[in-house]
Amino acid sequence: MDGAILSHDDLRDAPDLDSLTARAAERGLTPGWIDRDVPILYREPHTAFLPxxxxxxxxxxxxxxxxxxxxxxxxxxxxxxxxxxxxxxxxxxxxxxxxxxxxxxxxxxxxxxxxxxxxxxxxxxxxxxxxxxxxxxxxxxxxxxxxxxxxxxxxxxxxxxxxxxxxxxxxxxxxxxxxxxxxxxxxxxxxxxxxxxxxxxxxFPMERTLRELDAAAPDPEGHFGRRIRYEAPQMPTLAIAMHRMDGGFRGRPYRCTANSVFVVMQGSGRSVIDGTAIDWTYGDTFVSPSWKTAVHGAAEDAVLFQMSDEELMRWARYWRFEAVD
Structure with a gap:
């Protein structure tokens, strides 16, 4: 904005904060100390997206x-x-x-x-x-x-x-x-x-996926059953995984900073995301947004595909994962 319209002295000599805020706003400036409907910083990860x-x-x-x-x-x-x-x-x-x-x-x-x-x-x-x-x-x-x-x-x-x-x-x-x-x-x-x-x-053909799931070790932390990850370095923003859970399995609750989408490849079960129960079966899709507590269970032998932005979160050093017991 042209300095002839508002002098620098009008800013230096503003009689109160409200006046300073209004005059600064005309120059495209806004205070970092005022309360806002959407905060600049959150005390912990936050999303408006829903399960x-x-x-x-x-x-x-x-x-x-x-x-x-x-x-x-x-x-x-x-x-x-x-x-x-x-x-x-x-x-x-x-x-x-x-x-x-x-x-x-x-x-x-x-x-x-x-x-x-x-x-x-x-x-x-x-x-x-x-x-x-x-x-x-x-x-x-x-x-x-x-x-x-x-x-x-x-x-x-x-x-x-x-x-x-x-x-x-x-x-x-x-x-x-x-x-x-x-x-x-x-x-x-x-x-x-x-x-x-x-x-x-x-x-990645399904028969290969099932062979690799057969050979995979169970998740030692108990959040999932057996898990494999697909390597896709040409797509560095996405993480791709497949999970197998035996019938009757119930995982430990967790939360993480990644946004995840799951697709049911076999079987049926229930996931609870941020308190919302999702009963899923073949072909269904469900989303687990960032930092929402999630727990997965299988009513029968099940396979879940997962895509997420975990690779991006890790690269940017935003990645956090914790058990919620």
Whole structure:
């Protein structure tokens, strides 16, 4: 602001704090000592995001309706976003994460594009769907985890006979916050296939996951059952894990600074997040926001997929984890 409008002496000689605050505000300055509706600092981690649960059967019915009403030629990605019920939230599932259910019909293709956010898919029902990432085409079968790192071209299609469904997870809200967002369509529509593979650094098949869970040791702290982590250095903001809990298992309560989203891959059970009981079964998704006390239990043998921003929290030295007994 032009110094001729308000002199520096008007600031130095302000008769009281209210006057100083008002005059400073005209110069884009605000005191750090005043009370605010949203504090600058909290005494402990805090989030407005809430525990939430999305039922796969409900989402699947909605996707079936969408498949009847809109094609991939118009929607490109026919998905339904899981919006957290936090006040004022539009699309985020957790503070740094956005998740959706997506479907594709036999014979359809969704054109290749690339974007800043890192993304992954958890395949819930599929026999014949495929993904192409940076020219490498591989299958997407039920139980697979499929990665699409930020900046990588990726498209998908379906050569099978039954409708395919999966879970999408991306760090879109984080990218919006940091503001490097972009998206770009491939000039050829679908990128050319350079080679067809089954083994890919972008695909973790379910049979391999189950073998590794069989060989994994139980969580010594008792918060989870057996756990494996997927290495995805090309997606450094996301941590990806799979948990197996035997029927009757009840974990120890814990809380941590990471925002986590869970997808049920097998079985059923109950998780309690910040006092909210969530009874889950195959394909369901639920979110455990940062620093909310969580405890997980299995009514029958169960497998849970987990994506979180733990890698980001560790890198930034924001990571905290503690038992809540």
């Amino acid at each position: 939430a649960h999305w039922r796969y059967e409900e989402a699947k019915a909605a996707m079936d309706g969408a498949a009847r009403l809109i094609g991939t030629d118009l929607a490109e990605r026919r998905n339904l976003i899981m919006r957290n019920p936090a006040p004022g939230n539009d699309i985020a599932t957790a503070r740094t994460l956005i998740c959706a259910y997506q479907t594709i019909l036999p014979g359809e293709e969704a054109a290749s594009h690339r974007h800043a956010p890192h993304a992954l898919r958890v395949i819930l029902d599929s026999d014949g769907a495929w993904s192409i990432v940076d020219g490498e085409k591989h299958p997407m079968l039920t139980g697979d985890i499929v990665l699409t790192p930020g900046g990588s071209w990726h498209g998908l299609g379906h050569e099978g006979t039954g409708q395919a469904y999966w879970f999408d997870g991306l760090d879109v809200p984080l990218v919006h916050l940091l503001e490097p967002m972009y998206v770009e369509g491939h000039p050829d529509g679908m990128e050319p296939v350079k080679r067809v593979v089954t083994d890919s650094p972008y695909r």
